[in-house]
Amino acid sequence: MFSYKAIYVIVLREFKRFFRQRGRLVVTILRPLLWLFIVGAGFTRIVQSSGGIDYIQFILPGIVGMTILFSSIFSTISVVWDREFGFMREMLVSPVSRVTIVMGKLLSGTSLSVFQGTALLAVAPAVGIRIDPERILYMMVFMTLVSFAITAFGLLVASFLTSLEGFNVIMNFIVLPMFFLSGALYPVGSLPDPLRWIAYVNPLCYGVDSFKHVLLPVEGVFGAEFPLYVDIIMVSIFFVSMTALSAFNFERRK
Amino acid sequence: MAIIRVENLVKSYNGKEAVRGVSFDVKEGETFGFLGPNGAGKTTTINILCTLLMPDSGYAFVDGYDCITQPHRVRSSIGLVFQEITLDNELTAYENLKFHCYMYNMGKRVTEERIDEMLETVGLSDRREDLVKTFSGGMKRRLELARGLIHRPKVLFLDEPTLGLDPQTRSSVWDFIMKLKEKEGNTVFMTTHYMEEAEVCDRIAIIDGGHIIACARPDDLKRTIRGDTIYVRTTDDDRAQKEIEEKFRIKVRKVEPGLALLVEGGEKFIPRLFEALSTGIVAVNLKKPTLEDVFIHLTGKHIRDTGNTGN
Known part of the structure; x- marks a missing residue:
């Protein structure tokens, strides 16, 4: 049984949990600001600006990407969490289909990520990047697409994890490399060969690139590296395949 | 009429048979107890009936639906209280129940009515807006019972519903189970390894080593001694x-x-x-003679000493 009501209540639950976990809320707000104003400000002094763009401005799209990456992956950990604390069983014995549960988790992860990403855009003027309704709209469209892709990927990973310890491994060996090889802190075109190939299969790389199209519409090393349609196609392919795999994986009964 | 029918159920994990050809019927409205030491196959059987596990062979029907081919139908007909607490601690009592009702596709008005009614029955109306993490073990159990029955299932499955509770709370939880059953008129299928708790059952199946070794009314079982x-x-x-x-x-x-x-x-x-x-x-x-004596008589061992904790 596919149920919109079930999806609604799964999303509602994740939002309630998000706003009730104070620690998570504080980390969520502070982490991107630390990166932007400490790492960004530090490197701005030693990295030459290009095409009228300072380093601190260059990393804003990447920091938005990071926020989405961490938020999406962290929201999928709730699947592992639910499994460890038994709540997953409450969902699995209900009459709604597994696909409904996957969709609910996908939508809640995505909407939380887009919500955080959009909130972060409020600091754009502080680093000298112009923000207007049109840019916000485009950003929200691309952020939604990227969030879907990464949440779907996270759900697939989470479906294999049986404990919260496994999540730390994932954090360090998947999430951080995904961030570092996304073009967030340096253009992927400047990476040495094997690393660049990895970057080319990293969905976040295309996601960050699409944000650069909106926020840094300039030529040169600090601008976007791929055509926008490539970004959209690559992220979409990733999203569809990951969603299909995680839905399939959830549907299995042992 | 049999509301649960199980025929020749077999399930093994990693080559070890947990359930070896179990068959039984449960009549509508009955309180049916599944008794046995830890590792006897109780939880495995309940998980198959709840569509969480696939049997290797055999048949299981709940409310006329096939647990293997019609899992969604079966899930609509049953309510569950698991061994471990499966509430969301970060949500209130009300929110946990509302989550459940929406998962079972209940309307907004019915949901509100039923939440009020069930909270009243289990004596938690005044804790409605409190986070579940502030609840005691007994209160959580009561909330889970309310949740298990809020969508009016035909069968309520209770897997060791009083595990880890102190004796006083255990008996109060049983009072609530019986009170709810009387009010809602559902069938109860329960497992336990506390022999004295099985006294409330209309019929009992004793399972040991994956086999049912006796199935009868408690008094008839005791008469075998x-x-x-x-x-x-x-x-x-x-x-x-x-x-x-x-x-x-x-x-x-x-x-x-x-x-x-x-x-x-x-x-x-x-x-x-x-x-x-x-x-x-x-x-x-x-x-x-007690059911404990019956168990010793049938298996030659005490229920608490046998098996291991593998479920």
């Missing part, structure tokens, strides 16, 4: 022992302090014992 035990203390136990053995031709065991004898119809035997003995009688105690 022939006789009651009488403990008697006299002013001269040696003489009393000799007299009883001569007059009644039954075996008398010496226990510390006093004597123990196994007889049928213990109540009627006590007056005869008083007449027959020439020694003074200090104390008499009659013990009816």
